[in-house]
Amino acid sequence: xxxxxxxxxxxxxxxxxxxxxxxxxxxxxxxxxxxxxxxxxxxxxxxxxxxxxxxxxxxxxxxxxxxxxxxxxxxxxxxxxxxxxxxxxxxxxxxxxxxxxxxxxxxxxxxxxxxxxxxxxxxxxxxxxxxxxxxxxxxxxxxxxxxxxxxxxxxxxxxxxxxxxxxxxxxxxxxxxxxxxxxxxxxxxxxxxxxxxxxxxxxxxxxxxxxxxxxxxxxxxxxxxxxxxxxxxxxxxxxxxxxxxxxxxxxxxxxxx
Numbered sequence: 393x394x395x396x397x398x399x400x401x402x403x404x405x406x407x408x409x410x411x412x413x414x415x416x417x418x419x420x421x422x423x424x425x426x427x428x429x430x431x432x433x434x435x436x437x438x439x440x441x442x443x444x445x446x447x448x449x450x451x452x453x454x455x456x457x458x459x460x461x462x463x464x465x466x467x468x469x470x471x472x473x474x475x476x477x478x479x480x481x482x483x484x485x486x487x488x489x490x491x492x493x494x495x496x497x498x499x500x501x502x503x504x505x506x507x508x509x510x511x512x513x514x515x516x517x518x519x520x521x522x523x524x525x526x527x528x529x530x531x532x533x534x535x536x537x538x539x540x541x542x543x544x545x546x547x548x549x550x551x552x553x554x555x556x557x558x559x560x561x562x563x564x565x566x567x568x569x570x571x572x573x574x575x576x577x578x579x580x581x582x583x584x585x586x587x588x589x590x591x592x593x594x595x596x597x598x599x600x601x602x603x604x605x606x607x608x609x610x611x612x613x614x615x616x617x618x619x620x621x622x623x624x625x626x627x628x629x630x631x632x633x634x635x636x637x638x639x640x641x642x643x644x645x646x647x648x649x
Contacts, residue, residue, distance in 0.1 A: 393410045393420050393421045393424055394406065394409060394425055398437070398438060401590060402439035403439060403442065404432055404438045404440070404441045405441075406425075406441055406443050406444070407445065407446060408444070408450070414447065414449035414498070415446065415452060415503070416454065416455040417451065417454050417458070417477070417502045418455040419458055422476050426479055426480040426483045429483035429487050433489075439590060439594055439597075440492065440586050442492050443493050443494065444494040444496070445497065449497040449498045449503070450497050450498060450499045450507075451503030452500050453502045454477075454502050456639060457640070460636050460637075463633050463636065470627055470628075471620065474620040475620055478616050478619060478620050481506075481538060482611075485538060485611070488598035490511045490512075491509070492512055492513070492582055492586060493513030493515075495507055495516065495519050495569065496515075497516065498520045498521070500524050501525055501535070503521075504539060504568060505534070505538055507542075508542040509538050513569040514569060514570060514572075514573065514581045514582050514585065515560045515569040515573075515578075516560065516572070516575040517560045517575070519563075520557050520558070521559075521562075521563045522551070523552055525555065526554070527635065527639075529631030529633070529636070531626050532552060533623035536552075536622070537609070539568075541609045542568060543568065544567065550566065
């Protein structure tokens with residue numbers, strides 16, 4: 393479900409490979425991304441990372457059946473699952489190499505979170521984005537620190553609570569992505585981001601990235617723990633149970649009457 397390929401230049405392509413489910417984040421994918429991030433971080437031969445997806449979508453967010461399982465799980469299971477997704481996002485965010493997001497299709501929920509843990513993200517101009525959790529009675533919890541760090545609070549509040557879908561041009565305005573280009577120009581735009589790093593000292597790039605993160609909003613253990621608690625609280629809510637059931641059963645959630 394997660395593929396890793398490294399070319400002769402040391403450019404690694406980390407690919408979400410669950411196209412039949414629009415690359416929705418199952419537990420297996422979450423664990424795979426975290427493990428691959430650790431592998432990349434430990435490999436000095438890797439200079440740059442491209443995060444990409446297969447199929448029509450970049451990432452449709454969290455797998456709905458996985459989320460439904462967490463609602464039915466006990467407290468220990470819920471916390472382990474919430475910690476796993478937080479740990480995966482943190483692992484990608486702290487990879488010492490520059491990470492370039494290649495968003496070729498739609499990105500919702502956790503897909504927006506993945507775009508925001510990349511150092512720079514380039515999107516196809518037809519892609520749609522959305523933090524769609526509140527439609528399900530959930531919130532953008534564990535992705536929240538990274539989304540707000542990327543967008544800034546004012547921009548985040550435009551889309552954080554409404555589940556509104558926005559296009560690639562607005563994603564640029566919101567700072568989720570750096571630029572939106574026609575799909576046939578996407579690979580060239582990503583390559584243009586890769587090339588400058590190959591002329592730089594790898595250790596200096598890693599040190600500069602760590603320094604930039606230290607100057608931004610703190611995303612420390614307390615912030616991550618609070619995001620986990622927020623996710624668990626929503627999984628424990630009657631709204632989330634009703635919202636996920638309505639979506640999966642194709643019925644109307646109670647807040648729509």
